[in-house]
Amino acid sequence: MSIQQRRERERAQRHQLIITTARELAEAEGWDAVTTRRLAERIEYSQPVLYSHFANKDAIVAAVAVEGFADLGEALHAARTGAGSPAEALAATLRAYEGFAERNPALFDAMFTLAIDLPFGTADSPAVLKRAFGELLAAFEPWAGEQDPETFTEVGWSALHGLVVLARSGRLRPDQRDQRLAILVDRFTTA
């Protein structure tokens, strides 16, 4: 019984080690550098061990993405609850989202570009995803007016996300970043 438990514990540790190592490697050298061979080498096991934990490489990326959403949720929560007025809370939340994407580019890629199959907006979406969206909802809700708060938040989130995505791929003028965020806040806080 105890032996079984130890084995399961060690297995769980190795599971987490794979995720953490993939994340570190991706953040250090980009996702192209995260090959099953290099990953196996880093965790000091052979390649097939990876496949005893995950169905395929995409599943590893998805696991990293879920971690990312957890971190993002925390970052948004800290920013939002640390602000004074609702207006400041919204601005702080948006800045936190932007900062998160900037500080964790590879993680952001995993969350929004690579891990396409994460169940979102459905009943069985991971709790961390719901929590991250919940933070945005709390930030946008005060200005929803007559609109459905969730739909209103989806639009606000999209605007924010679009800014981040287009900016990081060099589609927007870098020097106007803060100005753009100010316009966004203005658009969503005025009736």
Add this chain to the structure above:
Amino acid sequence: MSIQQRRERERAQRHQLIITTARELAEAEGWDAVTTRRLAERIEYSQPVLYSHFANKDAIVAAVAVEGFADLGEALHAARTGAGSPAEALAATLRAYEGFAERNPALFDAMFTLAIDLPFGTADSPAVLKRAFGELLAAFEPWAGEQDPETFTEVGWSALHGLVVLARSGRLRPDQRDQRLAILVDRFTTA
């Protein structure tokens, strides 16, 4: 002299054939199906011929993306100039953008996910990119108010783009699509 001209003409035709074939194959089976081998087979030349036209596979994808921006620019122009009031023009332009992404998913991927290195927002960005942005600028400008029109448009474009990107990856509730677009228009047309 004339022989040289014929050769250059044939080369240009083959260049275009590669781009068109890549685009068709991607739209039919997704970009994963666009391998240099399959592409070579379709154009009825050997693999190395591709590399006499493009530095690598990414360059082929980028060429497809540029075509996509040209098409998008046309679609936006048609939608915008076909509408009556500025408000209708904006709504029509946004719908056209959304429709374009929906009708050409692989092309949209090439433009915004795969071809990362296209020079944007700089002096040497291709004319087609500027034209597409110009259409958005014309659509958003009437509501820029005190804001710099270009920056205002960047925010509007981001909001639109975010909606499309998050929706197509299943991050937003499908049934609220039109409602979201209505909210977006509302946010950017009210002072």
Add this chain to the structure above:
DNA sequence: TCTCATTCCTAGCGCAGCTAGAATTGCAGA
């Protein structure tokens, strides 16, 4: 100490992007 199930690794499959060097083609001058 032996048996056997579990765990893990070695080796290799098919396919990817890409390229070196051979083979072919077709123009130009005799």
Add this chain to the structure above:
DNA sequence: TCTGCAATTCTAGCTGCGCTAGGAATGAGA
């Protein structure tokens, strides 16, 4: 018309990818 040469194109193969079959090693229980 024939020959030499330069440009073009192809054959063959390199390295590295995700993934897996099957054998070796490990360790708990009899």
